[in-house]
Amino acid sequence: MELFQLVTAQTISDAIQAQARSATAQNGADVRFIAGGTNLVDYMKLNVERPRQLVDINGLPLDKVEKTAEGGLRIGALARNADVAQDAIVKESYAVLSEALLSGASPQLRNMATTAGNLLQKTRCVYYRDTASACNKRQAGSGCSAIGGYNRMLAILGTSDHCIATNPSDQNVALTALEAVIHIEGRNGQRSVPISEFYLLPGSTPERETVLQPGDLITHITLPAPVAGAKSAYLKLRDRASYEFALASAAIVMKQDGERIRYVRVAMGGVGTRPWRAVEAEKMLLGKAATAENFRAAADAALHGARPQSQNGFKVELAKRCLTHAMRQVSQIA
Numbered sequence: 001m002e003l004f005q006l007v008t009a010q011t012i013s014d015a016i017q018a019q020a021r022s023a024t025a026q027n028g029a030d031v032r033f034i035a036g037g038t039n040l041v042d043y044m045k046l047n048v049e050r051p052r053q054l055v056d057i058n059g060l061p062l063d064k065v066e067k068t069a070e071g072g073l074r075i076g077a078l079a080r081n082a083d084v085a086q087d088a089i090v091k092e093s094y095a096v097l098s099e100a101l102l103s104g105a106s107p108q109l110r111n112m113a114t115t116a117g118n119l120l121q122k123t124r125c126v127y128y129r130d131t132a133s134a135c136n137k138r139q140a141g142s143g144c145s146a147i148g149g150y151n152r153m154l155a156i157l158g159t160s161d162h163c164i165a166t167n168p169s170d171q172n173v174a175l176t177a178l179e180a181v182i183h184i185e186g187r188n189g190q191r192s193v194p195i196s197e198f199y200l201l202p203g204s205t206p207e208r209e210t211v212l213q214p215g216d217l218i219t220h221i222t223l224p225a226p227v228a229g230a231k232s233a234y235l236k237l238r239d240r241a242s243y244e245f246a247l248a249s250a251a252i253v254m255k256q257d258g259e260r261i262r263y264v265r266v267a268m269g270g271v272g273t274r275p276w277r278a279v280e281a282e283k284m285l286l287g288k289a290a291t292a293e294n295f296r297a298a299a300d301a302a303l304h305g306a307r308p309q310s311q312n313g314f315k316v317e318l319a320k321r322c323l324t325h326a327m328r329q330v331s332q333i334a
């Protein structure tokens with residue numbers, strides 16, 4: 001870890017101005033926001049992240065979880081994962097989010113990790129973490145050691161010839177199924193970005209992961225009002241029962257009218273370069289009967305564009321089974 005200066009932001013404006021003044025360094029912005037630090041500090045210890053200054057934003061009033069006037073939910077950027085997971089409204093009306101959060105990390109980490117920090121969680125690709133290896137995400141133009149290397153845990157959807165790193169978050173898969181909106185303040189004012197537009201595919205610029213610009217600060221996210229009568233669930237498949245990242249996961253929100261599916265949202269984790277919305281599966285299911293056969297057909301559609309690498313071809317079938325089982329759980333069919 002390299003030496004850095006720690007300053008405390010007293011206001012949102014102070015934080016934005018401090019970060020906006022930073023120049024773009026080789027490994028990212030040289031001024032970084034820090035809250036829980038559960039991801040950033042790890043990468044600073046590995047010299048993957050080398051900021052010259054950290055701006056502590058823990059004192060900003062951004063940690064509330066509260067209902068919106070429209071009947072939805074507002075979750076502050078600094079709300080801790082443990083608090084969100086155990087919030088009464090989240091558990092009752094957005095169960096998929098609570099389940100996703102509780103499936104990630106450890107209780108100690110959930111007590112520190114924040115909503116915005118989780119949104120910006122970095123990949124766990126071993127080559128991104130190893131500064132001696134080529135990684136286009138860490139150093140643009142250096143190459144991708146994962147292609148043809150150790151890629152068992154990496155993505156099969158949304159990949160490019162420049163990057164196959166997986167988005168590691170559980171929270172973000174659930175937020176994708178819930179159609180969250182991310183609210184940002186920056187030098188040019190405030191804006192709101194649907195989560196479907198927030199993450200960028202790697203393409204030829206995998207170093208750019210989101211639409212955030214220098215000086216941008218996530219202040220909160222909002223969730224729409226829950227769909228009346230809908231049920232939800234999060235299913236995570238991994239190498240061990242806890243404290244492990246997903247090989248494949250599924251977040252499902254579904255409403256049935258008798259046997260017919262009248263509303264459905266499907267998102268996947270562990271398989272995509274970003275939290276993956278399976279629109280093809282949703283289209284196939286809408287208006288259809290909730291049957292095992294239709295669920296399997298939807299899962300096949302969701303993985304139709306998969307591009308497995310040398311070691312992760314098993315994820316195609318694993319993700320299909322994960323989706324199928326999660327949909328069966330939500331619909332409660334035998």
